[in-house]
Amino acid sequence: xxxxxxxxxxxxxxxxxxxxxxxxxxxxxxxxxxxxxxxxxxxxxxxxxxxxxxxxxxxxxxxxxxxxxxxxxxxxxxxxxxxxxxxxxxxxxxxxxxxxxxxxxxxxxxxxxxxxxxxxxxxxxxxxxxxxxxxxxxxxxxxxxxxxxxxxxxxxxxxxxxxxxxxxxxxxxxxxxxxxxxxxxxxxxxxxxxxxxxxxxxxxxxxxxxxxxxxxxxxx
Amino acid sequence: xxxxxxxxxxxxxxxxxxxxxxxxxxxxxxxxxxxxxxxxxxxxxxxxxxxxxxxxxxxxxxxxxxxxxxxxxxxxxxxxxxxxxxxxxxxxxxxxxxxxxxxxxxxxxxxxxxxxxxxxxxxxxxxxxxxxxxxxxxxxxxxxxxxxxxxxxxxxxxxxxxxxxxxxxxxxxxxxxxxxxxxxxxxxxxxxxxxxxxxxxxxxxxxxxxxxxxxxxxxx
Numbered sequence: 001x002x003x004x005x006x007x008x009x010x011x012x013x014x015x016x017x018x019x020x021x022x023x024x025x026x027x028x029x030x031x032x033x034x035x036x037x038x039x040x041x042x043x044x045x046x047x048x049x050x051x052x053x054x055x056x057x058x059x060x061x062x063x064x065x066x067x068x069x070x071x072x073x074x075x076x077x078x079x080x081x082x083x084x085x086x087x088x089x090x091x092x093x094x095x096x097x098x099x100x101x102x103x104x105x106x107x108x109x110x111x112x113x114x115x116x117x118x119x120x121x122x123x124x125x126x127x128x129x130x131x132x133x134x135x136x137x138x139x140x141x142x143x144x145x146x147x148x149x150x151x152x153x154x155x156x157x158x159x160x161x162x163x164x165x166x167x168x169x170x171x172x173x174x175x176x177x178x179x180x181x182x183x184x185x186x187x188x189x190x191x192x193x194x195x196x197x198x199x200x201x202x203x204x205x206x207x208x209x210x211x212x213x214x215x216x217x218x219x220x
Numbered sequence: 221x222x223x224x225x226x227x228x229x230x231x232x233x234x235x236x237x238x239x240x241x242x243x244x245x246x247x248x249x250x251x252x253x254x255x256x257x258x259x260x261x262x263x264x265x266x267x268x269x270x271x272x273x274x275x276x277x278x279x280x281x282x283x284x285x286x287x288x289x290x291x292x293x294x295x296x297x298x299x300x301x302x303x304x305x306x307x308x309x310x311x312x313x314x315x316x317x318x319x320x321x322x323x324x325x326x327x328x329x330x331x332x333x334x335x336x337x338x339x340x341x342x343x344x345x346x347x348x349x350x351x352x353x354x355x356x357x358x359x360x361x362x363x364x365x366x367x368x369x370x371x372x373x374x375x376x377x378x379x380x381x382x383x384x385x386x387x388x389x390x391x392x393x394x395x396x397x398x399x400x401x402x403x404x405x406x407x408x409x410x411x412x413x414x415x416x417x418x419x420x421x422x423x424x425x426x427x428x429x430x431x432x433x434x435x436x437x438x439x440x
Contacts, residue, residue, distance in 0.1 A: 013235075013397075013409065013416075013433070014235055014409035014410075014412070015233075015234055015235050015409075177233075177397075177431075179416055179421045179423060179433060180414075180416045181409055181412050181413055181414060181415045181416060182413060183409075183410075183411070183412065183413025183414070184413065189233065189234035189235075189401055189403075190234075190403075191403070192234070192401050192403065193401050193402060193403025193404065194400075194401060194403070195401045196233075196399055196400045196401060201399045201429060203399060203425045203429055203430075203431055204425055205423045205424055205425035205431060209421060209423055210423075211397075211423055211425060211431050213233070213399060
């Protein structure tokens with residue numbers, strides 16, 4: 001049974017998953033890197049970002065890394081919002097944009113990019129981006145088809161995650177609450193009153209100061 | 221050095237410290253008792269509410285109780301908003317209202333009740349309520365004067381806590397995050413962007429599912 005999984009959704013204590021004033025140079029706006037500080041030291045991130053060349057196995061291996069490492073296990077496809085693929089909005093004016101990730105994006109699988117402005121599929125390294133204008137349900141069906149029997153990851157951003165949660169399509173939701181108050185930005189939790197009734201919730205505090213919440217969908 | 225302390229401020233994962241639709245019968249509105257479920261089984265609450273007559277020492281003694289028990293230690297006075305004292309708003313029409321707590325309120329100390337409608341001081345058991353129209357700074361000065369060298373507790377509700385945090389008067393802030401989404405109600409964190417910069421923050425997950433945050437004011 002294919003699951004739809006969200007991993008590493010970083011949220012401030014006041015419920016913002018990204019800041020205000022997103023630009024090319026500041027993809028999290030005024031939040032900067034603060035929501036992901038727990039992530040950067042982990043072995044999983046160091047390995048993913050290819051910075052461990054001189055030091056094999058560099059990075060922490062504690063609870064933060066354990067959660068980070070689970071991100072890629074058993075995933076056959078990803079769904080993301082267009083805002084995660086690039087900073088542009090409206091009709092595509094620059095088909096030369098190939099995402100933030102260089103010539104070998106960390107997905108290594110098909111990625112369904114949700115956009116009201118479809119364009120040609122784009123292969124970059126082992127990743128193929130499929131730009132589609134689809135409802136959450138239809139996007140999930142396409143991603144399942146692409147995933148070859150493995151799970152599908154819902155990669156964000158927060159607005160996309162919120163839409164899929166509202167449509168009750170998410171089976172596994174991993175949220176990381178960082179003890180900072182952003183004050184403004186994009187809220188994750190709006191319109192999801194009573195969400196916890198559909199999930200079992202497990203809570204783990206990390207020595208790094210963040211709290212990991214795992215929401216596991218109850219059997220339907 | 222007298223400290224101003226907040227204890228047991230219960231907040232939903234989406235940042236609401238009370239629900240919508242507060243009434244006499246539903247002081248937390250649609251939140252009901254859900255924000256305080258962690259508190260009711262503790263030895264501290266059982267003892268405070270006088271329900272342990274037949275079973276001395278009843279109640280849990282884990283981490284939730286440890287935090288709950290700290291609430292009263294070394295406190296000489298409390299400050300609360302009028303909404304915590306009673307459900308009325310506007311000019312007092314019923315001086316017969318003596319609070320929610322019966323003939324022996326759990327404060328056993330002077331309590332400064334912040335209201336735009338002062339009335340006569342009111343003694344109930346060992347507690348004296350002082351109804352005053354004061355700024356946060358002036359309310360704190362009065363409470364310090366009343367506290368006889370002990371600390372002052374800021375008892376809520378959330379709007380009052382927010383005002384004192386904004387005025388940078390709080391030394392100790394204990395927040396309990398419950399993994400539910402209320403969706404609506406009174407937000408605690410609004411207007412407090414960057415609060416964490418003024419505090420050291422410690423995080424503890426309880427087996428009950430709540431997370432205790434302790435904010436300790438950095439030396440000025």
